[in-house]
Amino acid sequence: MKQHPQAPARTTGRRRLATLATAAVVVSVAATGCTTGGASSGATAGGQVSTDTIRTVVNADPTTFAPVEVRNADDYTFNRLLFSTLVRRDENNKIVSDLASKWDITPTQGTFTIRSGATCSDGTPITAGVVAESLKVFASPDSKSSFRPLVLGDGPATITADDSASTVTIKLAQPWTDLLQGLSLHATSIVCPAGLKDPKGLTTGDVAGAFSGPYTLTKKQHGVGYTFTLRSDYKTWPAYENIEGTPAKTIEASVNSNASAIANELLTGTKDIANIRGKDTTRFDGNKDFSTAVIPQGSLYMMFNEREGHPFTDPALRKAVAQALNVTAFNQAATGGLGELYSSFAHPGVPCSNKDTSLLIKSDPAAAQKVLAGVKIRMVGAQVFGPNGAANTYVAEALRAAGAEIELRNVDVATWSTELTQKIDGWDITVMGGINAGGTMNGALSTVVGIPVEKGGLNWGGAVNQPVVDLESKAMTQTDTTERCSTYQDAQKIMISDAHVIPLSSLPSQVTVRSGFAMHTMNGQPDESTMRITK
Template sequence: MKAYTIVGLAAVGALALSACTGGGGGGTGTGPESGGEPVIDGTLNYAIARDPGMLFSPLNASGTLGSVSQWAYESLIYFDADGQPQGWLATDWEQTPTSLHFEVRDDAVCADGTKLTAETIANNFRWIADPANNSTAINLVVPSTAKIENDDKSVTITTVEPDPFMITAIGSQAIYCQAALDDPQSVSTASNGTGMFNVTEVVTGDHLTLERRDDYSWAPEGAAIGTTPGVPKTVVLKIIENESTRANLLLSGELNVGTITGPDGDRLEGKVDVLNSGMLLTGGFLYSQAEGRPTADKNVRIALTKALDLDELMQVSTAGKGERAQRLATVDPQVCQYDAVGPNLPKTDVAGAEKLLDEAGWVKGADGKRSKDGQPLVLEFAWQSKGAEIASTAEMMADQWAEIGVGVNHDGSEYGAFIEKISTPGAASKIDVMWLNANYPVPSALMVYFTGETPPKGNNFAALKNPKFDELVKKANNSTGAEGCKAWEAAEGEMYASADYVPFAMMSHPTFAQGISEYGIEKFAPSTILVK
């Protein structure tokens, strides 16, 4: 599904094991809400699509890691069904466009037995903001220029530049205990947070095991705690890349929870309940603007985009289950909803594409292939090799570019190698096209991928440079919350019109479940038995 994914807090409610469901997936059955008999000290089997890698999220931007972190770590706030922030580790807060002030609870206890303090919470953000740590979350969660202060009961974060959605990024960040911050390697295959579960075993490429903390008692009112009937004693996160296998295990009752996005979901309809379904951006790519790359020329980028049938690419990349992308931020809670892609992204026009390339000096030779000053127009294309759909889409893009005389060198690699490749300093000088799907609830947080510093100082992987876009982003950042949505729509529109980034597909990601029931606060996700 995704090549580079950041997923914010998008939860669906607490899950309790139920004794009243049979193997074969007869739905979510009964549980605490409906008066059914809960399973005491049971095991919850939950599928994740890939190995999450090292488990310290400030150094690992993997979306899969969020499926692990939510069990062992908590954040300052969560978002309710209406997208409104509610207290978690924070009991109260005040916000302005350039500051956040949190009053924090004093009863949360770390897995190592130490008390979570306001200073440790502040240190989480100091660790991310320190450029020396090379955090993948710097400028995404908190900028390096932020001023971070604390006293015994509160944390205050002040930024130089306004950020209208700052509470989403900062408030949703998983909070690590002090020993983890002091030695991130200590939690690379373990955990040390205040969540209900603790990672006890990691078998690379196969599974992770978490055990319940019976002393967990500081959840928000109405949410499950360690002694709530039906809360599993053990959670096994099984790494199952193949969706057909996930579907089979759900149908047989060997899995309780799994996400199925492709055709296998059809086999589950009417047999296994849909627990949650969220829309994610699943298809998109960046053109490098590094000096010397052909795609640094705006007209070349527009021509290459015009040569593609994006509707067809969307169908292939989503196995016919998706729709055309409309904007950057599609993850709930969505503050802004608009279609900035449709009106602005260059439309398919093969003849127009050829004309633009001719005018840019990239002309066809006798062999039908384009070159300029003796240099052939051959694109270096990096994409993630997970899933037949991505590989097929990449091949189709190459075929469509070949029709206008443009060559492609494919560089497909597995997730970890792909991320390392595009985040290597100087990558934009070697790669012309990068597959990228970045998912987050608000557009402001995603700007780190489209402006600013390149690695290792920033996450602008493709060295994008668009002064008009930067000005529009600055204007949008001076508006708070939904008031700025029109400004963000204009900023995104400029990016798409210039073909800096080309998002073309989004699709629903339903999470199926059997043998469980929802418990407690609607849309609340303690970092434990709740799923996204």
């Protein structure tokens, strides 16, 4: 199958508004009028924006700046500013150029022609050899990337470069039809030679020449904020369509997890673009100085630690947890009732996501009590799921009401992800927020089954479940969409009916953008490299 890139992204003055969460959304507003409570940074007396800076917010410090190590939403945010990938996913999952100008793809191989004129942040030309060396680090069996099997499958991959032809070839050990889409993922971002020479410095963001993307990291203060500066020599932007406006010379990203405080900053003119959740999203209803788009920032579901020695290797206990919960009450605690109730651990916009609600285990607190009474459970939850971790508190109280002995720790998202992936024996249950950056059913499955994180996979819970792994491998050989979805449906049936996961709801996030600025959201996920000043 031969793929060709789309036409280069074009700048337009057209105003576009938010659309459905599973479609691509561009958030922009005409650059007229003042914001409620104050003018924008650099605003003129007439209220029009005059600035070269975009001020935004992240919920927590990134856990890493190294692409192969990315885990959390804030890692993804900064990655898109600092690094380029071979391809990107545009609206409706169309694959378009980033560093690759064209490509030839089969189920077992991909050959990519590298665009001319691309350079690293220290001026080093990005050749086919530079790209290949970066991808070899990602593809190595010793790679720190849990996304490796999601992109390349379970076997080894051979990566070669031909600098005279400007091509990079990736050969796979077995058919893997997600290769092309996988190469749009943040973890496959191209690291320049200076970054490969200093892995520790790359992780902390301290290698100035490591970056292949449009910005460099010029200032960082843990827990406070980060400053990114546009490269004057950067020309090879991703070939997205309909990108409007001018890239900011400076992006200032502060750290703040409080949705009310972030909303205040937007409304008083001290922030320009931010994602907010919960009831504070309604504060922008009818405000013509902002445009908004609601996106499914994550899929919320219960995940169990199914490693040996943990209570939830017992399917009866897992099913009892499902019976103890009321998904409507959970959604109220997690999102203020704004989330969509899910019938899978993948959001409905993911191709082949389950829609059969009969697979879900029905709430039955009385039945749950007969099984859970006296069971000791250690729960670690991320505070971002509901105000002060209200989603986790609801789950803990529901299980406590069923007679279980619960130890709940509500922690910040960086601590939560670190503990669940690196202190694997210290927890039994968690509310998971699956981001599924690749937008595929394979991506959703990889977080709940197969290779566990301690062995280099994406699976936080450690459930291997060979029948599901076999179905996943089968799907990777099927090019017929109907057949592939049937295989994925069989896999989801096992995971949901046996309560390896308990689907709950979406975690909606509102991308909120001040007049005079814009940012695109592709397939339900924001791309911070598309932040623009439109006036």
